[in-house]
Amino acid sequence: MDSVVEKDLRSVNINKIAGIDEAGRGCGAGPVVAAGVMLSPNHKIEGLNDSKKLSAKKRDYLAELIYERAIDIQIAEAHHKEIDEINILNATKKCIKSITKRFKCNPDIFVIDGVFSFKDEYSLDKPYMTLPKGDTLSENVAAASIIAKVYRDNYMKVAAHRVYPEYSFDKHKGYLTKAHIKALYEHGPCPIHRMTFTVKGIYIKDIKHG
Secondary structure (H helix, E strand, O other): OOOHHHHHHHOOOOOOEEEEEEEOOOOOEOOEEEEEEEOOOOOOOOOOOOHHHOOHHHHHHHHHHHHHHOOEEEEEEEOHHHHHHHOHHHHHHHHHHHHHHHOOOOOOEEEEEOOOOOOHHHOOOOOEEEEOOHHHOOHHHHHHHHHHHHHHHHHHHHHHHHHOHHHOHHHHOOOOOHHHHHHHHHHOOOOOEOOOOHHHHHHHHHHHHO
């Protein structure tokens, strides 16, 4: 990818750049996961991009390279209960804040994918910028998007699917596909479904009118 952001920042002597992105905000089950990655300028990892634009095989391959070559990687997650308690937006911001505090290499700036307002208890005390479609404009954000998605997908495919195989989490990873909604009709929500987010609206609405 053409890392526009890194080029612009380094042109003004901002060199230690970390990217942050999340996976799972739009799911009906399981955690939301945020990842932070700082790559060296000479990482030589080809093919970094928005994780959603990559095949699962390509994401897994790139994730291995990122783990091998990154200067720092941090991961934070909020599970379904916390999402239900504070809502998905605040849960995501809490994860992002946690990541900025965990970094060991003290980045000059964090580039955060999306549009967020970090106020009050979610205020960040580190330099940062938010960037819509950052995972297509920044190699560090792209790397973070890959790490977050691979980490979350692996949890849903293995741990969640093993405990709740009737929902086929290994296939849809908790996103509300037709197969997932059909399983909700048949079995009702399981303990890792987000009851105050999308599941409640879809499941209860459909049951009432079904």
